[in-house]
Amino acid sequence: MTKRLEGAKVLVTAAAQGIGRAIAERCAGEGAIVTATDINRDALAELSGMRTAYLDVREKGEIDELVSDCQPSVLINCAGFVHHGTILDCDNDDWAFSNDLNVTSTYRLCRAAIPAMVANGGGSIVNISSVASSIVGAPNRFVYGVTKAAIIGLTKSIAVDFASSGVRCNAICPGTIQTPSLDDRIAAQGDIDTARKAFVARQPMGRLGEAHEVASLAAYLASNEAAFTTGTVHIIDGGWTAG
Numbered sequence: 001m002t003k004r005l006e007g008a009k010v011l012v013t014a015a016a017q018g019i020g021r022a023i024a025e026r027c028a029g030e031g032a033i034v035t036a037t038d039i040n041r042d043a044l045a046e047l048s049g050m051r052t053a054y055l056d057v058r059e060k061g062e063i064d065e066l067v068s069d070c071q072p073s074v075l076i077n078c079a080g081f082v083h084h085g086t087i088l089d090c091d092n093d094d095w096a097f098s099n100d101l102n103v104t105s106t107y108r109l110c111r112a113a114i115p116a117m118v119a120n121g122g123g124s125i126v127n128i129s130s131v132a133s134s135i136v137g138a139p140n141r142f143v144y145g146v147t148k149a150a151i152i153g154l155t156k157s158i159a160v161d162f163a164s165s166g167v168r169c170n171a172i173c174p175g176t177i178q179t180p181s182l183d184d185r186i187a188a189q190g191d192i193d194t195a196r197k198a199f200v201a202r203q204p205m206g207r208l209g210e211a212h213e214v215a216s217l218a219a220y221l222a223s224n225e226a227a228f229t230t231g232t233v234h235i236i237d238g239g240w241t242a243g
């Protein structure tokens with residue numbers, strides 16, 4: 001059977017661990033030529049079956065160079081940071097950092113990649129947002145929710161502007177997914193058992209999501225199986241926002 005990303009050139013940001021890593025591995029398994037990027041060189045070195053490259057998504061020069069080098073037909077924007085707190089805990093620096101890492105990075109990558117996608121007849125962009133965005137407010141996720149809502153707006157705008165050029169752009173909104181950074185957020189709350197139970201309780205399914213479940217959706221959206229899908233927001237949250 002033909003693999004659904006055979007021949008696709010896939011660039012994934014924040015691919016050294018968690019959701020980004022699962023997406024890079026899934027895309028490689030689907031036949032894509034993957035460039036997995038991150039700022040964590042040690043973790044990138046654990047990946048096999050794909051090209052790896054250091055890329056800080058806050059650095060426009062690095063992005064332009066890498067995108068020009070690998071000319072991706074598929075771009076997966078996964079980099080993101082979770083700031084903990086309300087608006088009163090979010091000072092100017094927190095606001096600027098989260099917006100730069102979560103939103104401006106996505107703008108930079110898309111702006112760098114779209115011209116070649118158009119010139120080559122099309123492409124697919126998948127942006128990792130969150131249900132904590134314009135879907136639902138989550139406690140202590142003020143600037144995170146702001147940035148993830150902005151990603152949905154960015155996604156829809158690109159979808160509309162480039163639909164006729166063959167460039168699709170979709171967003172994924174995960175609920176709570178088991179990743180190394182989730183473990184860090186749980187540990188930061190002190191009482192690990194209670195904190196983990198509270199994260200699990202958000203999902204009516206009574207469990208956390210797995211990174212490979214998000215990767216499966218990302219690979220579908222990246223592929224031609226989703227050729228008629230653009231500007232959409234895909235929730236994958238174990239029922240968190242279904243009620």
Ligand code: NAD
Pocket residue numbers: 013014015016017018019020037038039040055056057058078079080081082101128129130131173174175176177178179180181182
């Ligand atoms: P993670 O936090 O476990 O890993 C983040 C990766 O980003 C790390 O490998 C890190 O080195 C890399 N990174 C950090 N700064 C970077 C930079 N400047 N340039 C490039 N890479 C950088 O990731 P995760 O929990 O799998 O989350 C991935 C994405 O999914 C994020 O956008 C996150 O907001 C989103 N998300 C996660 C969850 C969840 O529950 N885990 C839920 C909803 C959305």
